[in-house]
Amino acid sequence: MSTLIAFAEDNAVNRQTFINKVSQLPDLSIVITAENGHLLLHELKGLPTHKHPQVVFMDLEMPEMDGIQTIRIAKALYPHIHFIVLTVFDDDEKIFEAIRVGASGYLLKHEKAEALRNAIDNVLIDGGVPMSPAIARKAMEMLSRSQPVSNTNTGSQNEVDTILSAREKEILQYTIKGLDAKRIADILNLSVNTVRKHTANIYSRLHVNSKAQVMHLAHELKWFE
Numbered sequence: 001m002s003t004l005i006a007f008a009e010d011n012a013v014n015r016q017t018f019i020n021k022v023s024q025l026p027d028l029s030i031v032i033t034a035e036n037g038h039l040l041l042h043e044l045k046g047l048p049t050h051k052h053p054q055v056v057f058m059d060l061e062m063p064e065m066d067g068i069q070t071i072r073i074a075k076a077l078y079p080h081i082h083f084i085v086l087t088v089f090d091d092d093e094k095i096f097e098a099i100r101v102g103a104s105g106y107l108l109k110h111e112k113a114e115a116l117r118n119a120i121d122n123v124l125i126d127g128g129v130p131m132s133p134a135i136a137r138k139a140m141e142m143l144s145r146s147q148p149v150s151n152t153n154t155g156s157q158n159e160v161d162t163i164l165s166a167r168e169k170e171i172l173q174y175t176i177k178g179l180d181a182k183r184i185a186d187i188l189n190l191s192v193n194t195v196r197k198h199t200a201n202i203y204s205r206l207h208v209n210s211k212a213q214v215m216h217l218a219h220e221l222k223w224f225e
Contacts, residue, residue: 003120006032006053008040008070009086010062014109018057018086021113028117036062037070041207044078052078055120057086058103060094068097069159075102076220077208082123084130086111095139105130160223163205171198173224176215 005028009015015033022028031053034040044052056074060067071083084105085098095106104123107115111132119130131139160169174184181195188195208214218224 002027002029003055003124004029004031004051004053005120006030006034006040006043006056007058007086008032008034008037008056008062008067009059010035011059014059017109021116024113025117028120032056037065037067037073038207040070041065041074041077044074044081045207045209049080052081054124055082055084055104057107057116058083060085060087060098065163068094068101069162071098071103072101072159072221073206073217076217077213084119084123095135099129106132106135108132108134159221160218164202168198168202168205171195172202172214172218175199175202175211176218176224 005022007015007018007030009018015035019030019033022030031047031051032040032043034043040056040058058067058071062070067085067087071085074081074083082104083102084107085094085103086107086109087094088109098106105119105128107119107130111119115132122128122130160172164172170188171184174187179187181192181199184190185192185195203209203214206214206217208217
């Protein structure tokens with residue numbers, strides 16, 4: 001049985017290079033390739049759970065929604081999926097930020113097909129955190145320096161500001177407090193239809209289907225705490 005994987009990368013050449021590598025590994029099957037985080041989340045939303053990728057390889061530097069932001073949201077919505085960063089960067093802050101938001105590994109893009117296979121096995125079978133040697137050295141250097149990490153809640157708050165408009169954010173805050181569209185409309189002096197349109201936009205931007213999901217996402221990511 002094939003292991004289902006996905007890949008998010010904005011560069012078409014890099015996407016094709018990844019596909020070529022995976023084609024050397026017949027026990028892997030790519031179910032999603034996406035140009036950015038929004039498209040990846042959109043594709044995941046449309047798949048039944050049994051067709052979800054077990055591992056997603058994720059670029060960090062993407063337009064619209066970058067890898068860090070995508071992993072943070074996706075891990076809250078799909079905790080059963082593993083994310084392995086695949087990047088040309090070995091930036092100190094990005095290493096810990098990616099792991100902090102839920103990445104299961106961190107590889108450089110020049111890794112060969114067998115390294116991808118080993119990373120998948122490491123995550124799915126051994127429960128490990130695969131890293132390219134250069135990344136592992138960086139991580140050890142950072143630990144030895146006891147480098148402080150940035151405040152996660154601040155990052156989460158900035159994150160929701162980049163995804164939603166000020167009005168959408170306002171409506172989301174009332175929604176997660178349990179208020180219905182009519183009550184929110186009364187408070188904000190809007191029509192119920194306007195509130196419902198904003199709510200539909202919120203669901204679309206966050207790639208969720210229900211009030212329960214959006215409340216869970218906001219709680220998991222501590223957006224308003």
